Amino acid sequence: MKKEQIILKAIEILAKKGYANTTTRMISERAGIAVGSLYTHFKSKDAILDHIFQNEYKKRAVYIDHLKEKECKHIEKIGMFLDFHFDELGENRDLMTVLVRESANPELQHLDGVKEFTEQLPLFFKSILEKAMENGEIRKLNADLTAEIIFSTIRGTVCGMAAKSEIQELEKIKKELKKFINNAVKNQEEFK
Amino acid sequence: MKKEQIILKAIEILAKKGYANTTTRMISERAGIAVGSLYTHFKSKDAILDHIFQNEYKKRAVYIDHLKEKECKHIEKIGMFLDFHFDELGENRDLMTVLVRESANPELQHLDGVKEFTEQLPLFFKSILEKAMENGEIRKLNADLTAEIIFSTIRGTVCGMAAKSEIQELEKIKKELKKFINNAVKNQEEFK
Amino acid sequence: MKKEQIILKAIEILAKKGYANTTTRMISERAGIAVGSLYTHFKSKDAILDHIFQNEYKKRAVYIDHLKEKECKHIEKIGMFLDFHFDELGENRDLMTVLVRESANPELQHLDGVKEFTEQLPLFFKSILEKAMENGEIRKLNADLTAEIIFSTIRGTVCGMAAKSEIQELEKIKKELKKFINNAVKNQEEFK
Amino acid sequence: MKKEQIILKAIEILAKKGYANTTTRMISERAGIAVGSLYTHFKSKDAILDHIFQNEYKKRAVYIDHLKEKECKHIEKIGMFLDFHFDELGENRDLMTVLVRESANPELQHLDGVKEFTEQLPLFFKSILEKAMENGEIRKLNADLTAEIIFSTIRGTVCGMAAKSEIQELEKIKKELKKFINNAVKNQEEFK
């Protein structure tokens, strides 16, 4: 599908240059089409980014629904979500860079896809944290804030670090990050 | 000093619009001077941002030097640095938003100030973590990666959350974040 | 006939937006066909307008021929022509708006249909005026100029006013305009 | 004044090509400046036309105020206004062409200058016609409609004819048009 082909090439450039420094001409050239042809597939430059975020949000929403029904400790689900996230990262580093960077771009908060992505995912973390607290799996904490912190930690880590690293490093980073978050929230009492 | 006046006003706009969507005209108007006058104080638009980052990096470097000589548990120093960071945030929210957002902007990585800011601070965390590990204050961890994770966590949290919140919320966020990081790195053994 | 269907829909849009602001896509969408299909019926966008003008010119030419053979005062023929014109206006307001507006568009003067429409109709008025003068039906006047004035008056009135008015107003406008023109040209002597 | 220089050159092109077919580049080139410089003087392409109409409306409004205070037959004032109009036409044919043509352009009706021009002038004719009727200077007629007809007649005549004619013809056209309008409205009774 041509539309997806454009998205793929757009992500490459967006990852490297950032949204504001990516021109429609760059995208069209990389995609091997005329500038005008971009507009037969997307209403505007914005719409390309929106499409990317919508897509990725949907993927995550589906996975989260799947997680919700899983029978395991709630807190493990955050680890699983991290796995999912890092798998994606392994497969498409540029995509993650774009998601992470532009989701913090103030000029793009009007896009539905971006809004969903930045608002819904923390809500997921929050609900997991709340259930894990009820179950005594983790220490008492402010679910709202901590959910945002986790979201931010993941976002920041991916942006600042993972994007620059070699593939073989990813596994190490993931392990470190999981341990980091796990310790951060876990119920210290059970060690006593 | 006129130069500092420009910086102050520039930060206000940069925080709200992002670097790419901030024009030199906006800055000059807000600063109450002519566009041309910007260029008697700064070589270019870039240079304004560079100046901001240089400034802030120096402030942190000074504080870090001061911390290094302090006699206390190494791990407490991260907490202190967080305090310092959040005090700044309380005083100048816009500034923090700019630092955090633009330090992740790929188009600005050529600026000396930005480079120092993003490279040197993790090095500081790393050195603290290493010493704290030697001292048995914290669990064994990959100092490199964890330093980056902490940097990213702070960066992400400020950008995604602190910037939007009311002042009275800041204290709560800071406490939550300190506990989060503290737990994440601390030596679980001591609970046994 | 498909061709006429396209014309009909094109007129609707042309009336509302003007030629330059009417796109081939708009026309094709309104006509319920693909853009490409426009070009199986018409050589170009221009050609659509040309076809409209050709059509309407022919209608008028036929009516004028019919008038020429009529046995009545010459000057009454202008009134009759006005009736014919306003009947058309009553039936298809959009069409009249297009004819009137685009016949004054300098970028369309190269179209045969447009040229005929703007050049031939005044000639008709002129010939009537000349005969009416010979017959002493009207005052002495410059037939050339007055013919143009009448044409312009009709054109201007339709464009500026008739197009905006309610249907029930049309009759009033027509009466007023006929009286206006009639008085303007009539032989004052006969009142003495 | 540079702004007026741009207007002058813009009018030349607008007269020849029409608004939609006049590009900002054409205007800037003819005015001997860079494209971007247009925008230091005008907010947009629209604004150039608006400026033209505002200007001309003001000129007419001033003259009309002057006419109102004149002591003479009301109906003579329309003749005077025609004189004023044709004097302008003699001095700047292109300007008149633009005023006349674009005042009928549906895509420009949102401009304040255009609105004033097309709405206020007929109101002036109307008020003259009403007073002239009270005074028995002219026959009984619908002042509203006739005012519009006169406005349209002038507009149409200028556009369709005067714009194309040689200067020496103008005087003839003006005389013919004055007589035309005069007869059209005058009180036939006085001839009895």
Next chain:
DNA sequence: AATGAATGAGGTTTCATTCAT
């Protein structure tokens, strides 16, 4: 005949930077 994705020239507008005053 009908389609509609693809084209690319060309439209309007923005903006960092310069320079004569």
Next chain:
DNA sequence: GATGAATGAAACCTCATTCAT
């Protein structure tokens, strides 16, 4: 030092037209 009009490259987007299906 300060000014702000002028610059022109480059941004996003439109649209009449074509052509493979």
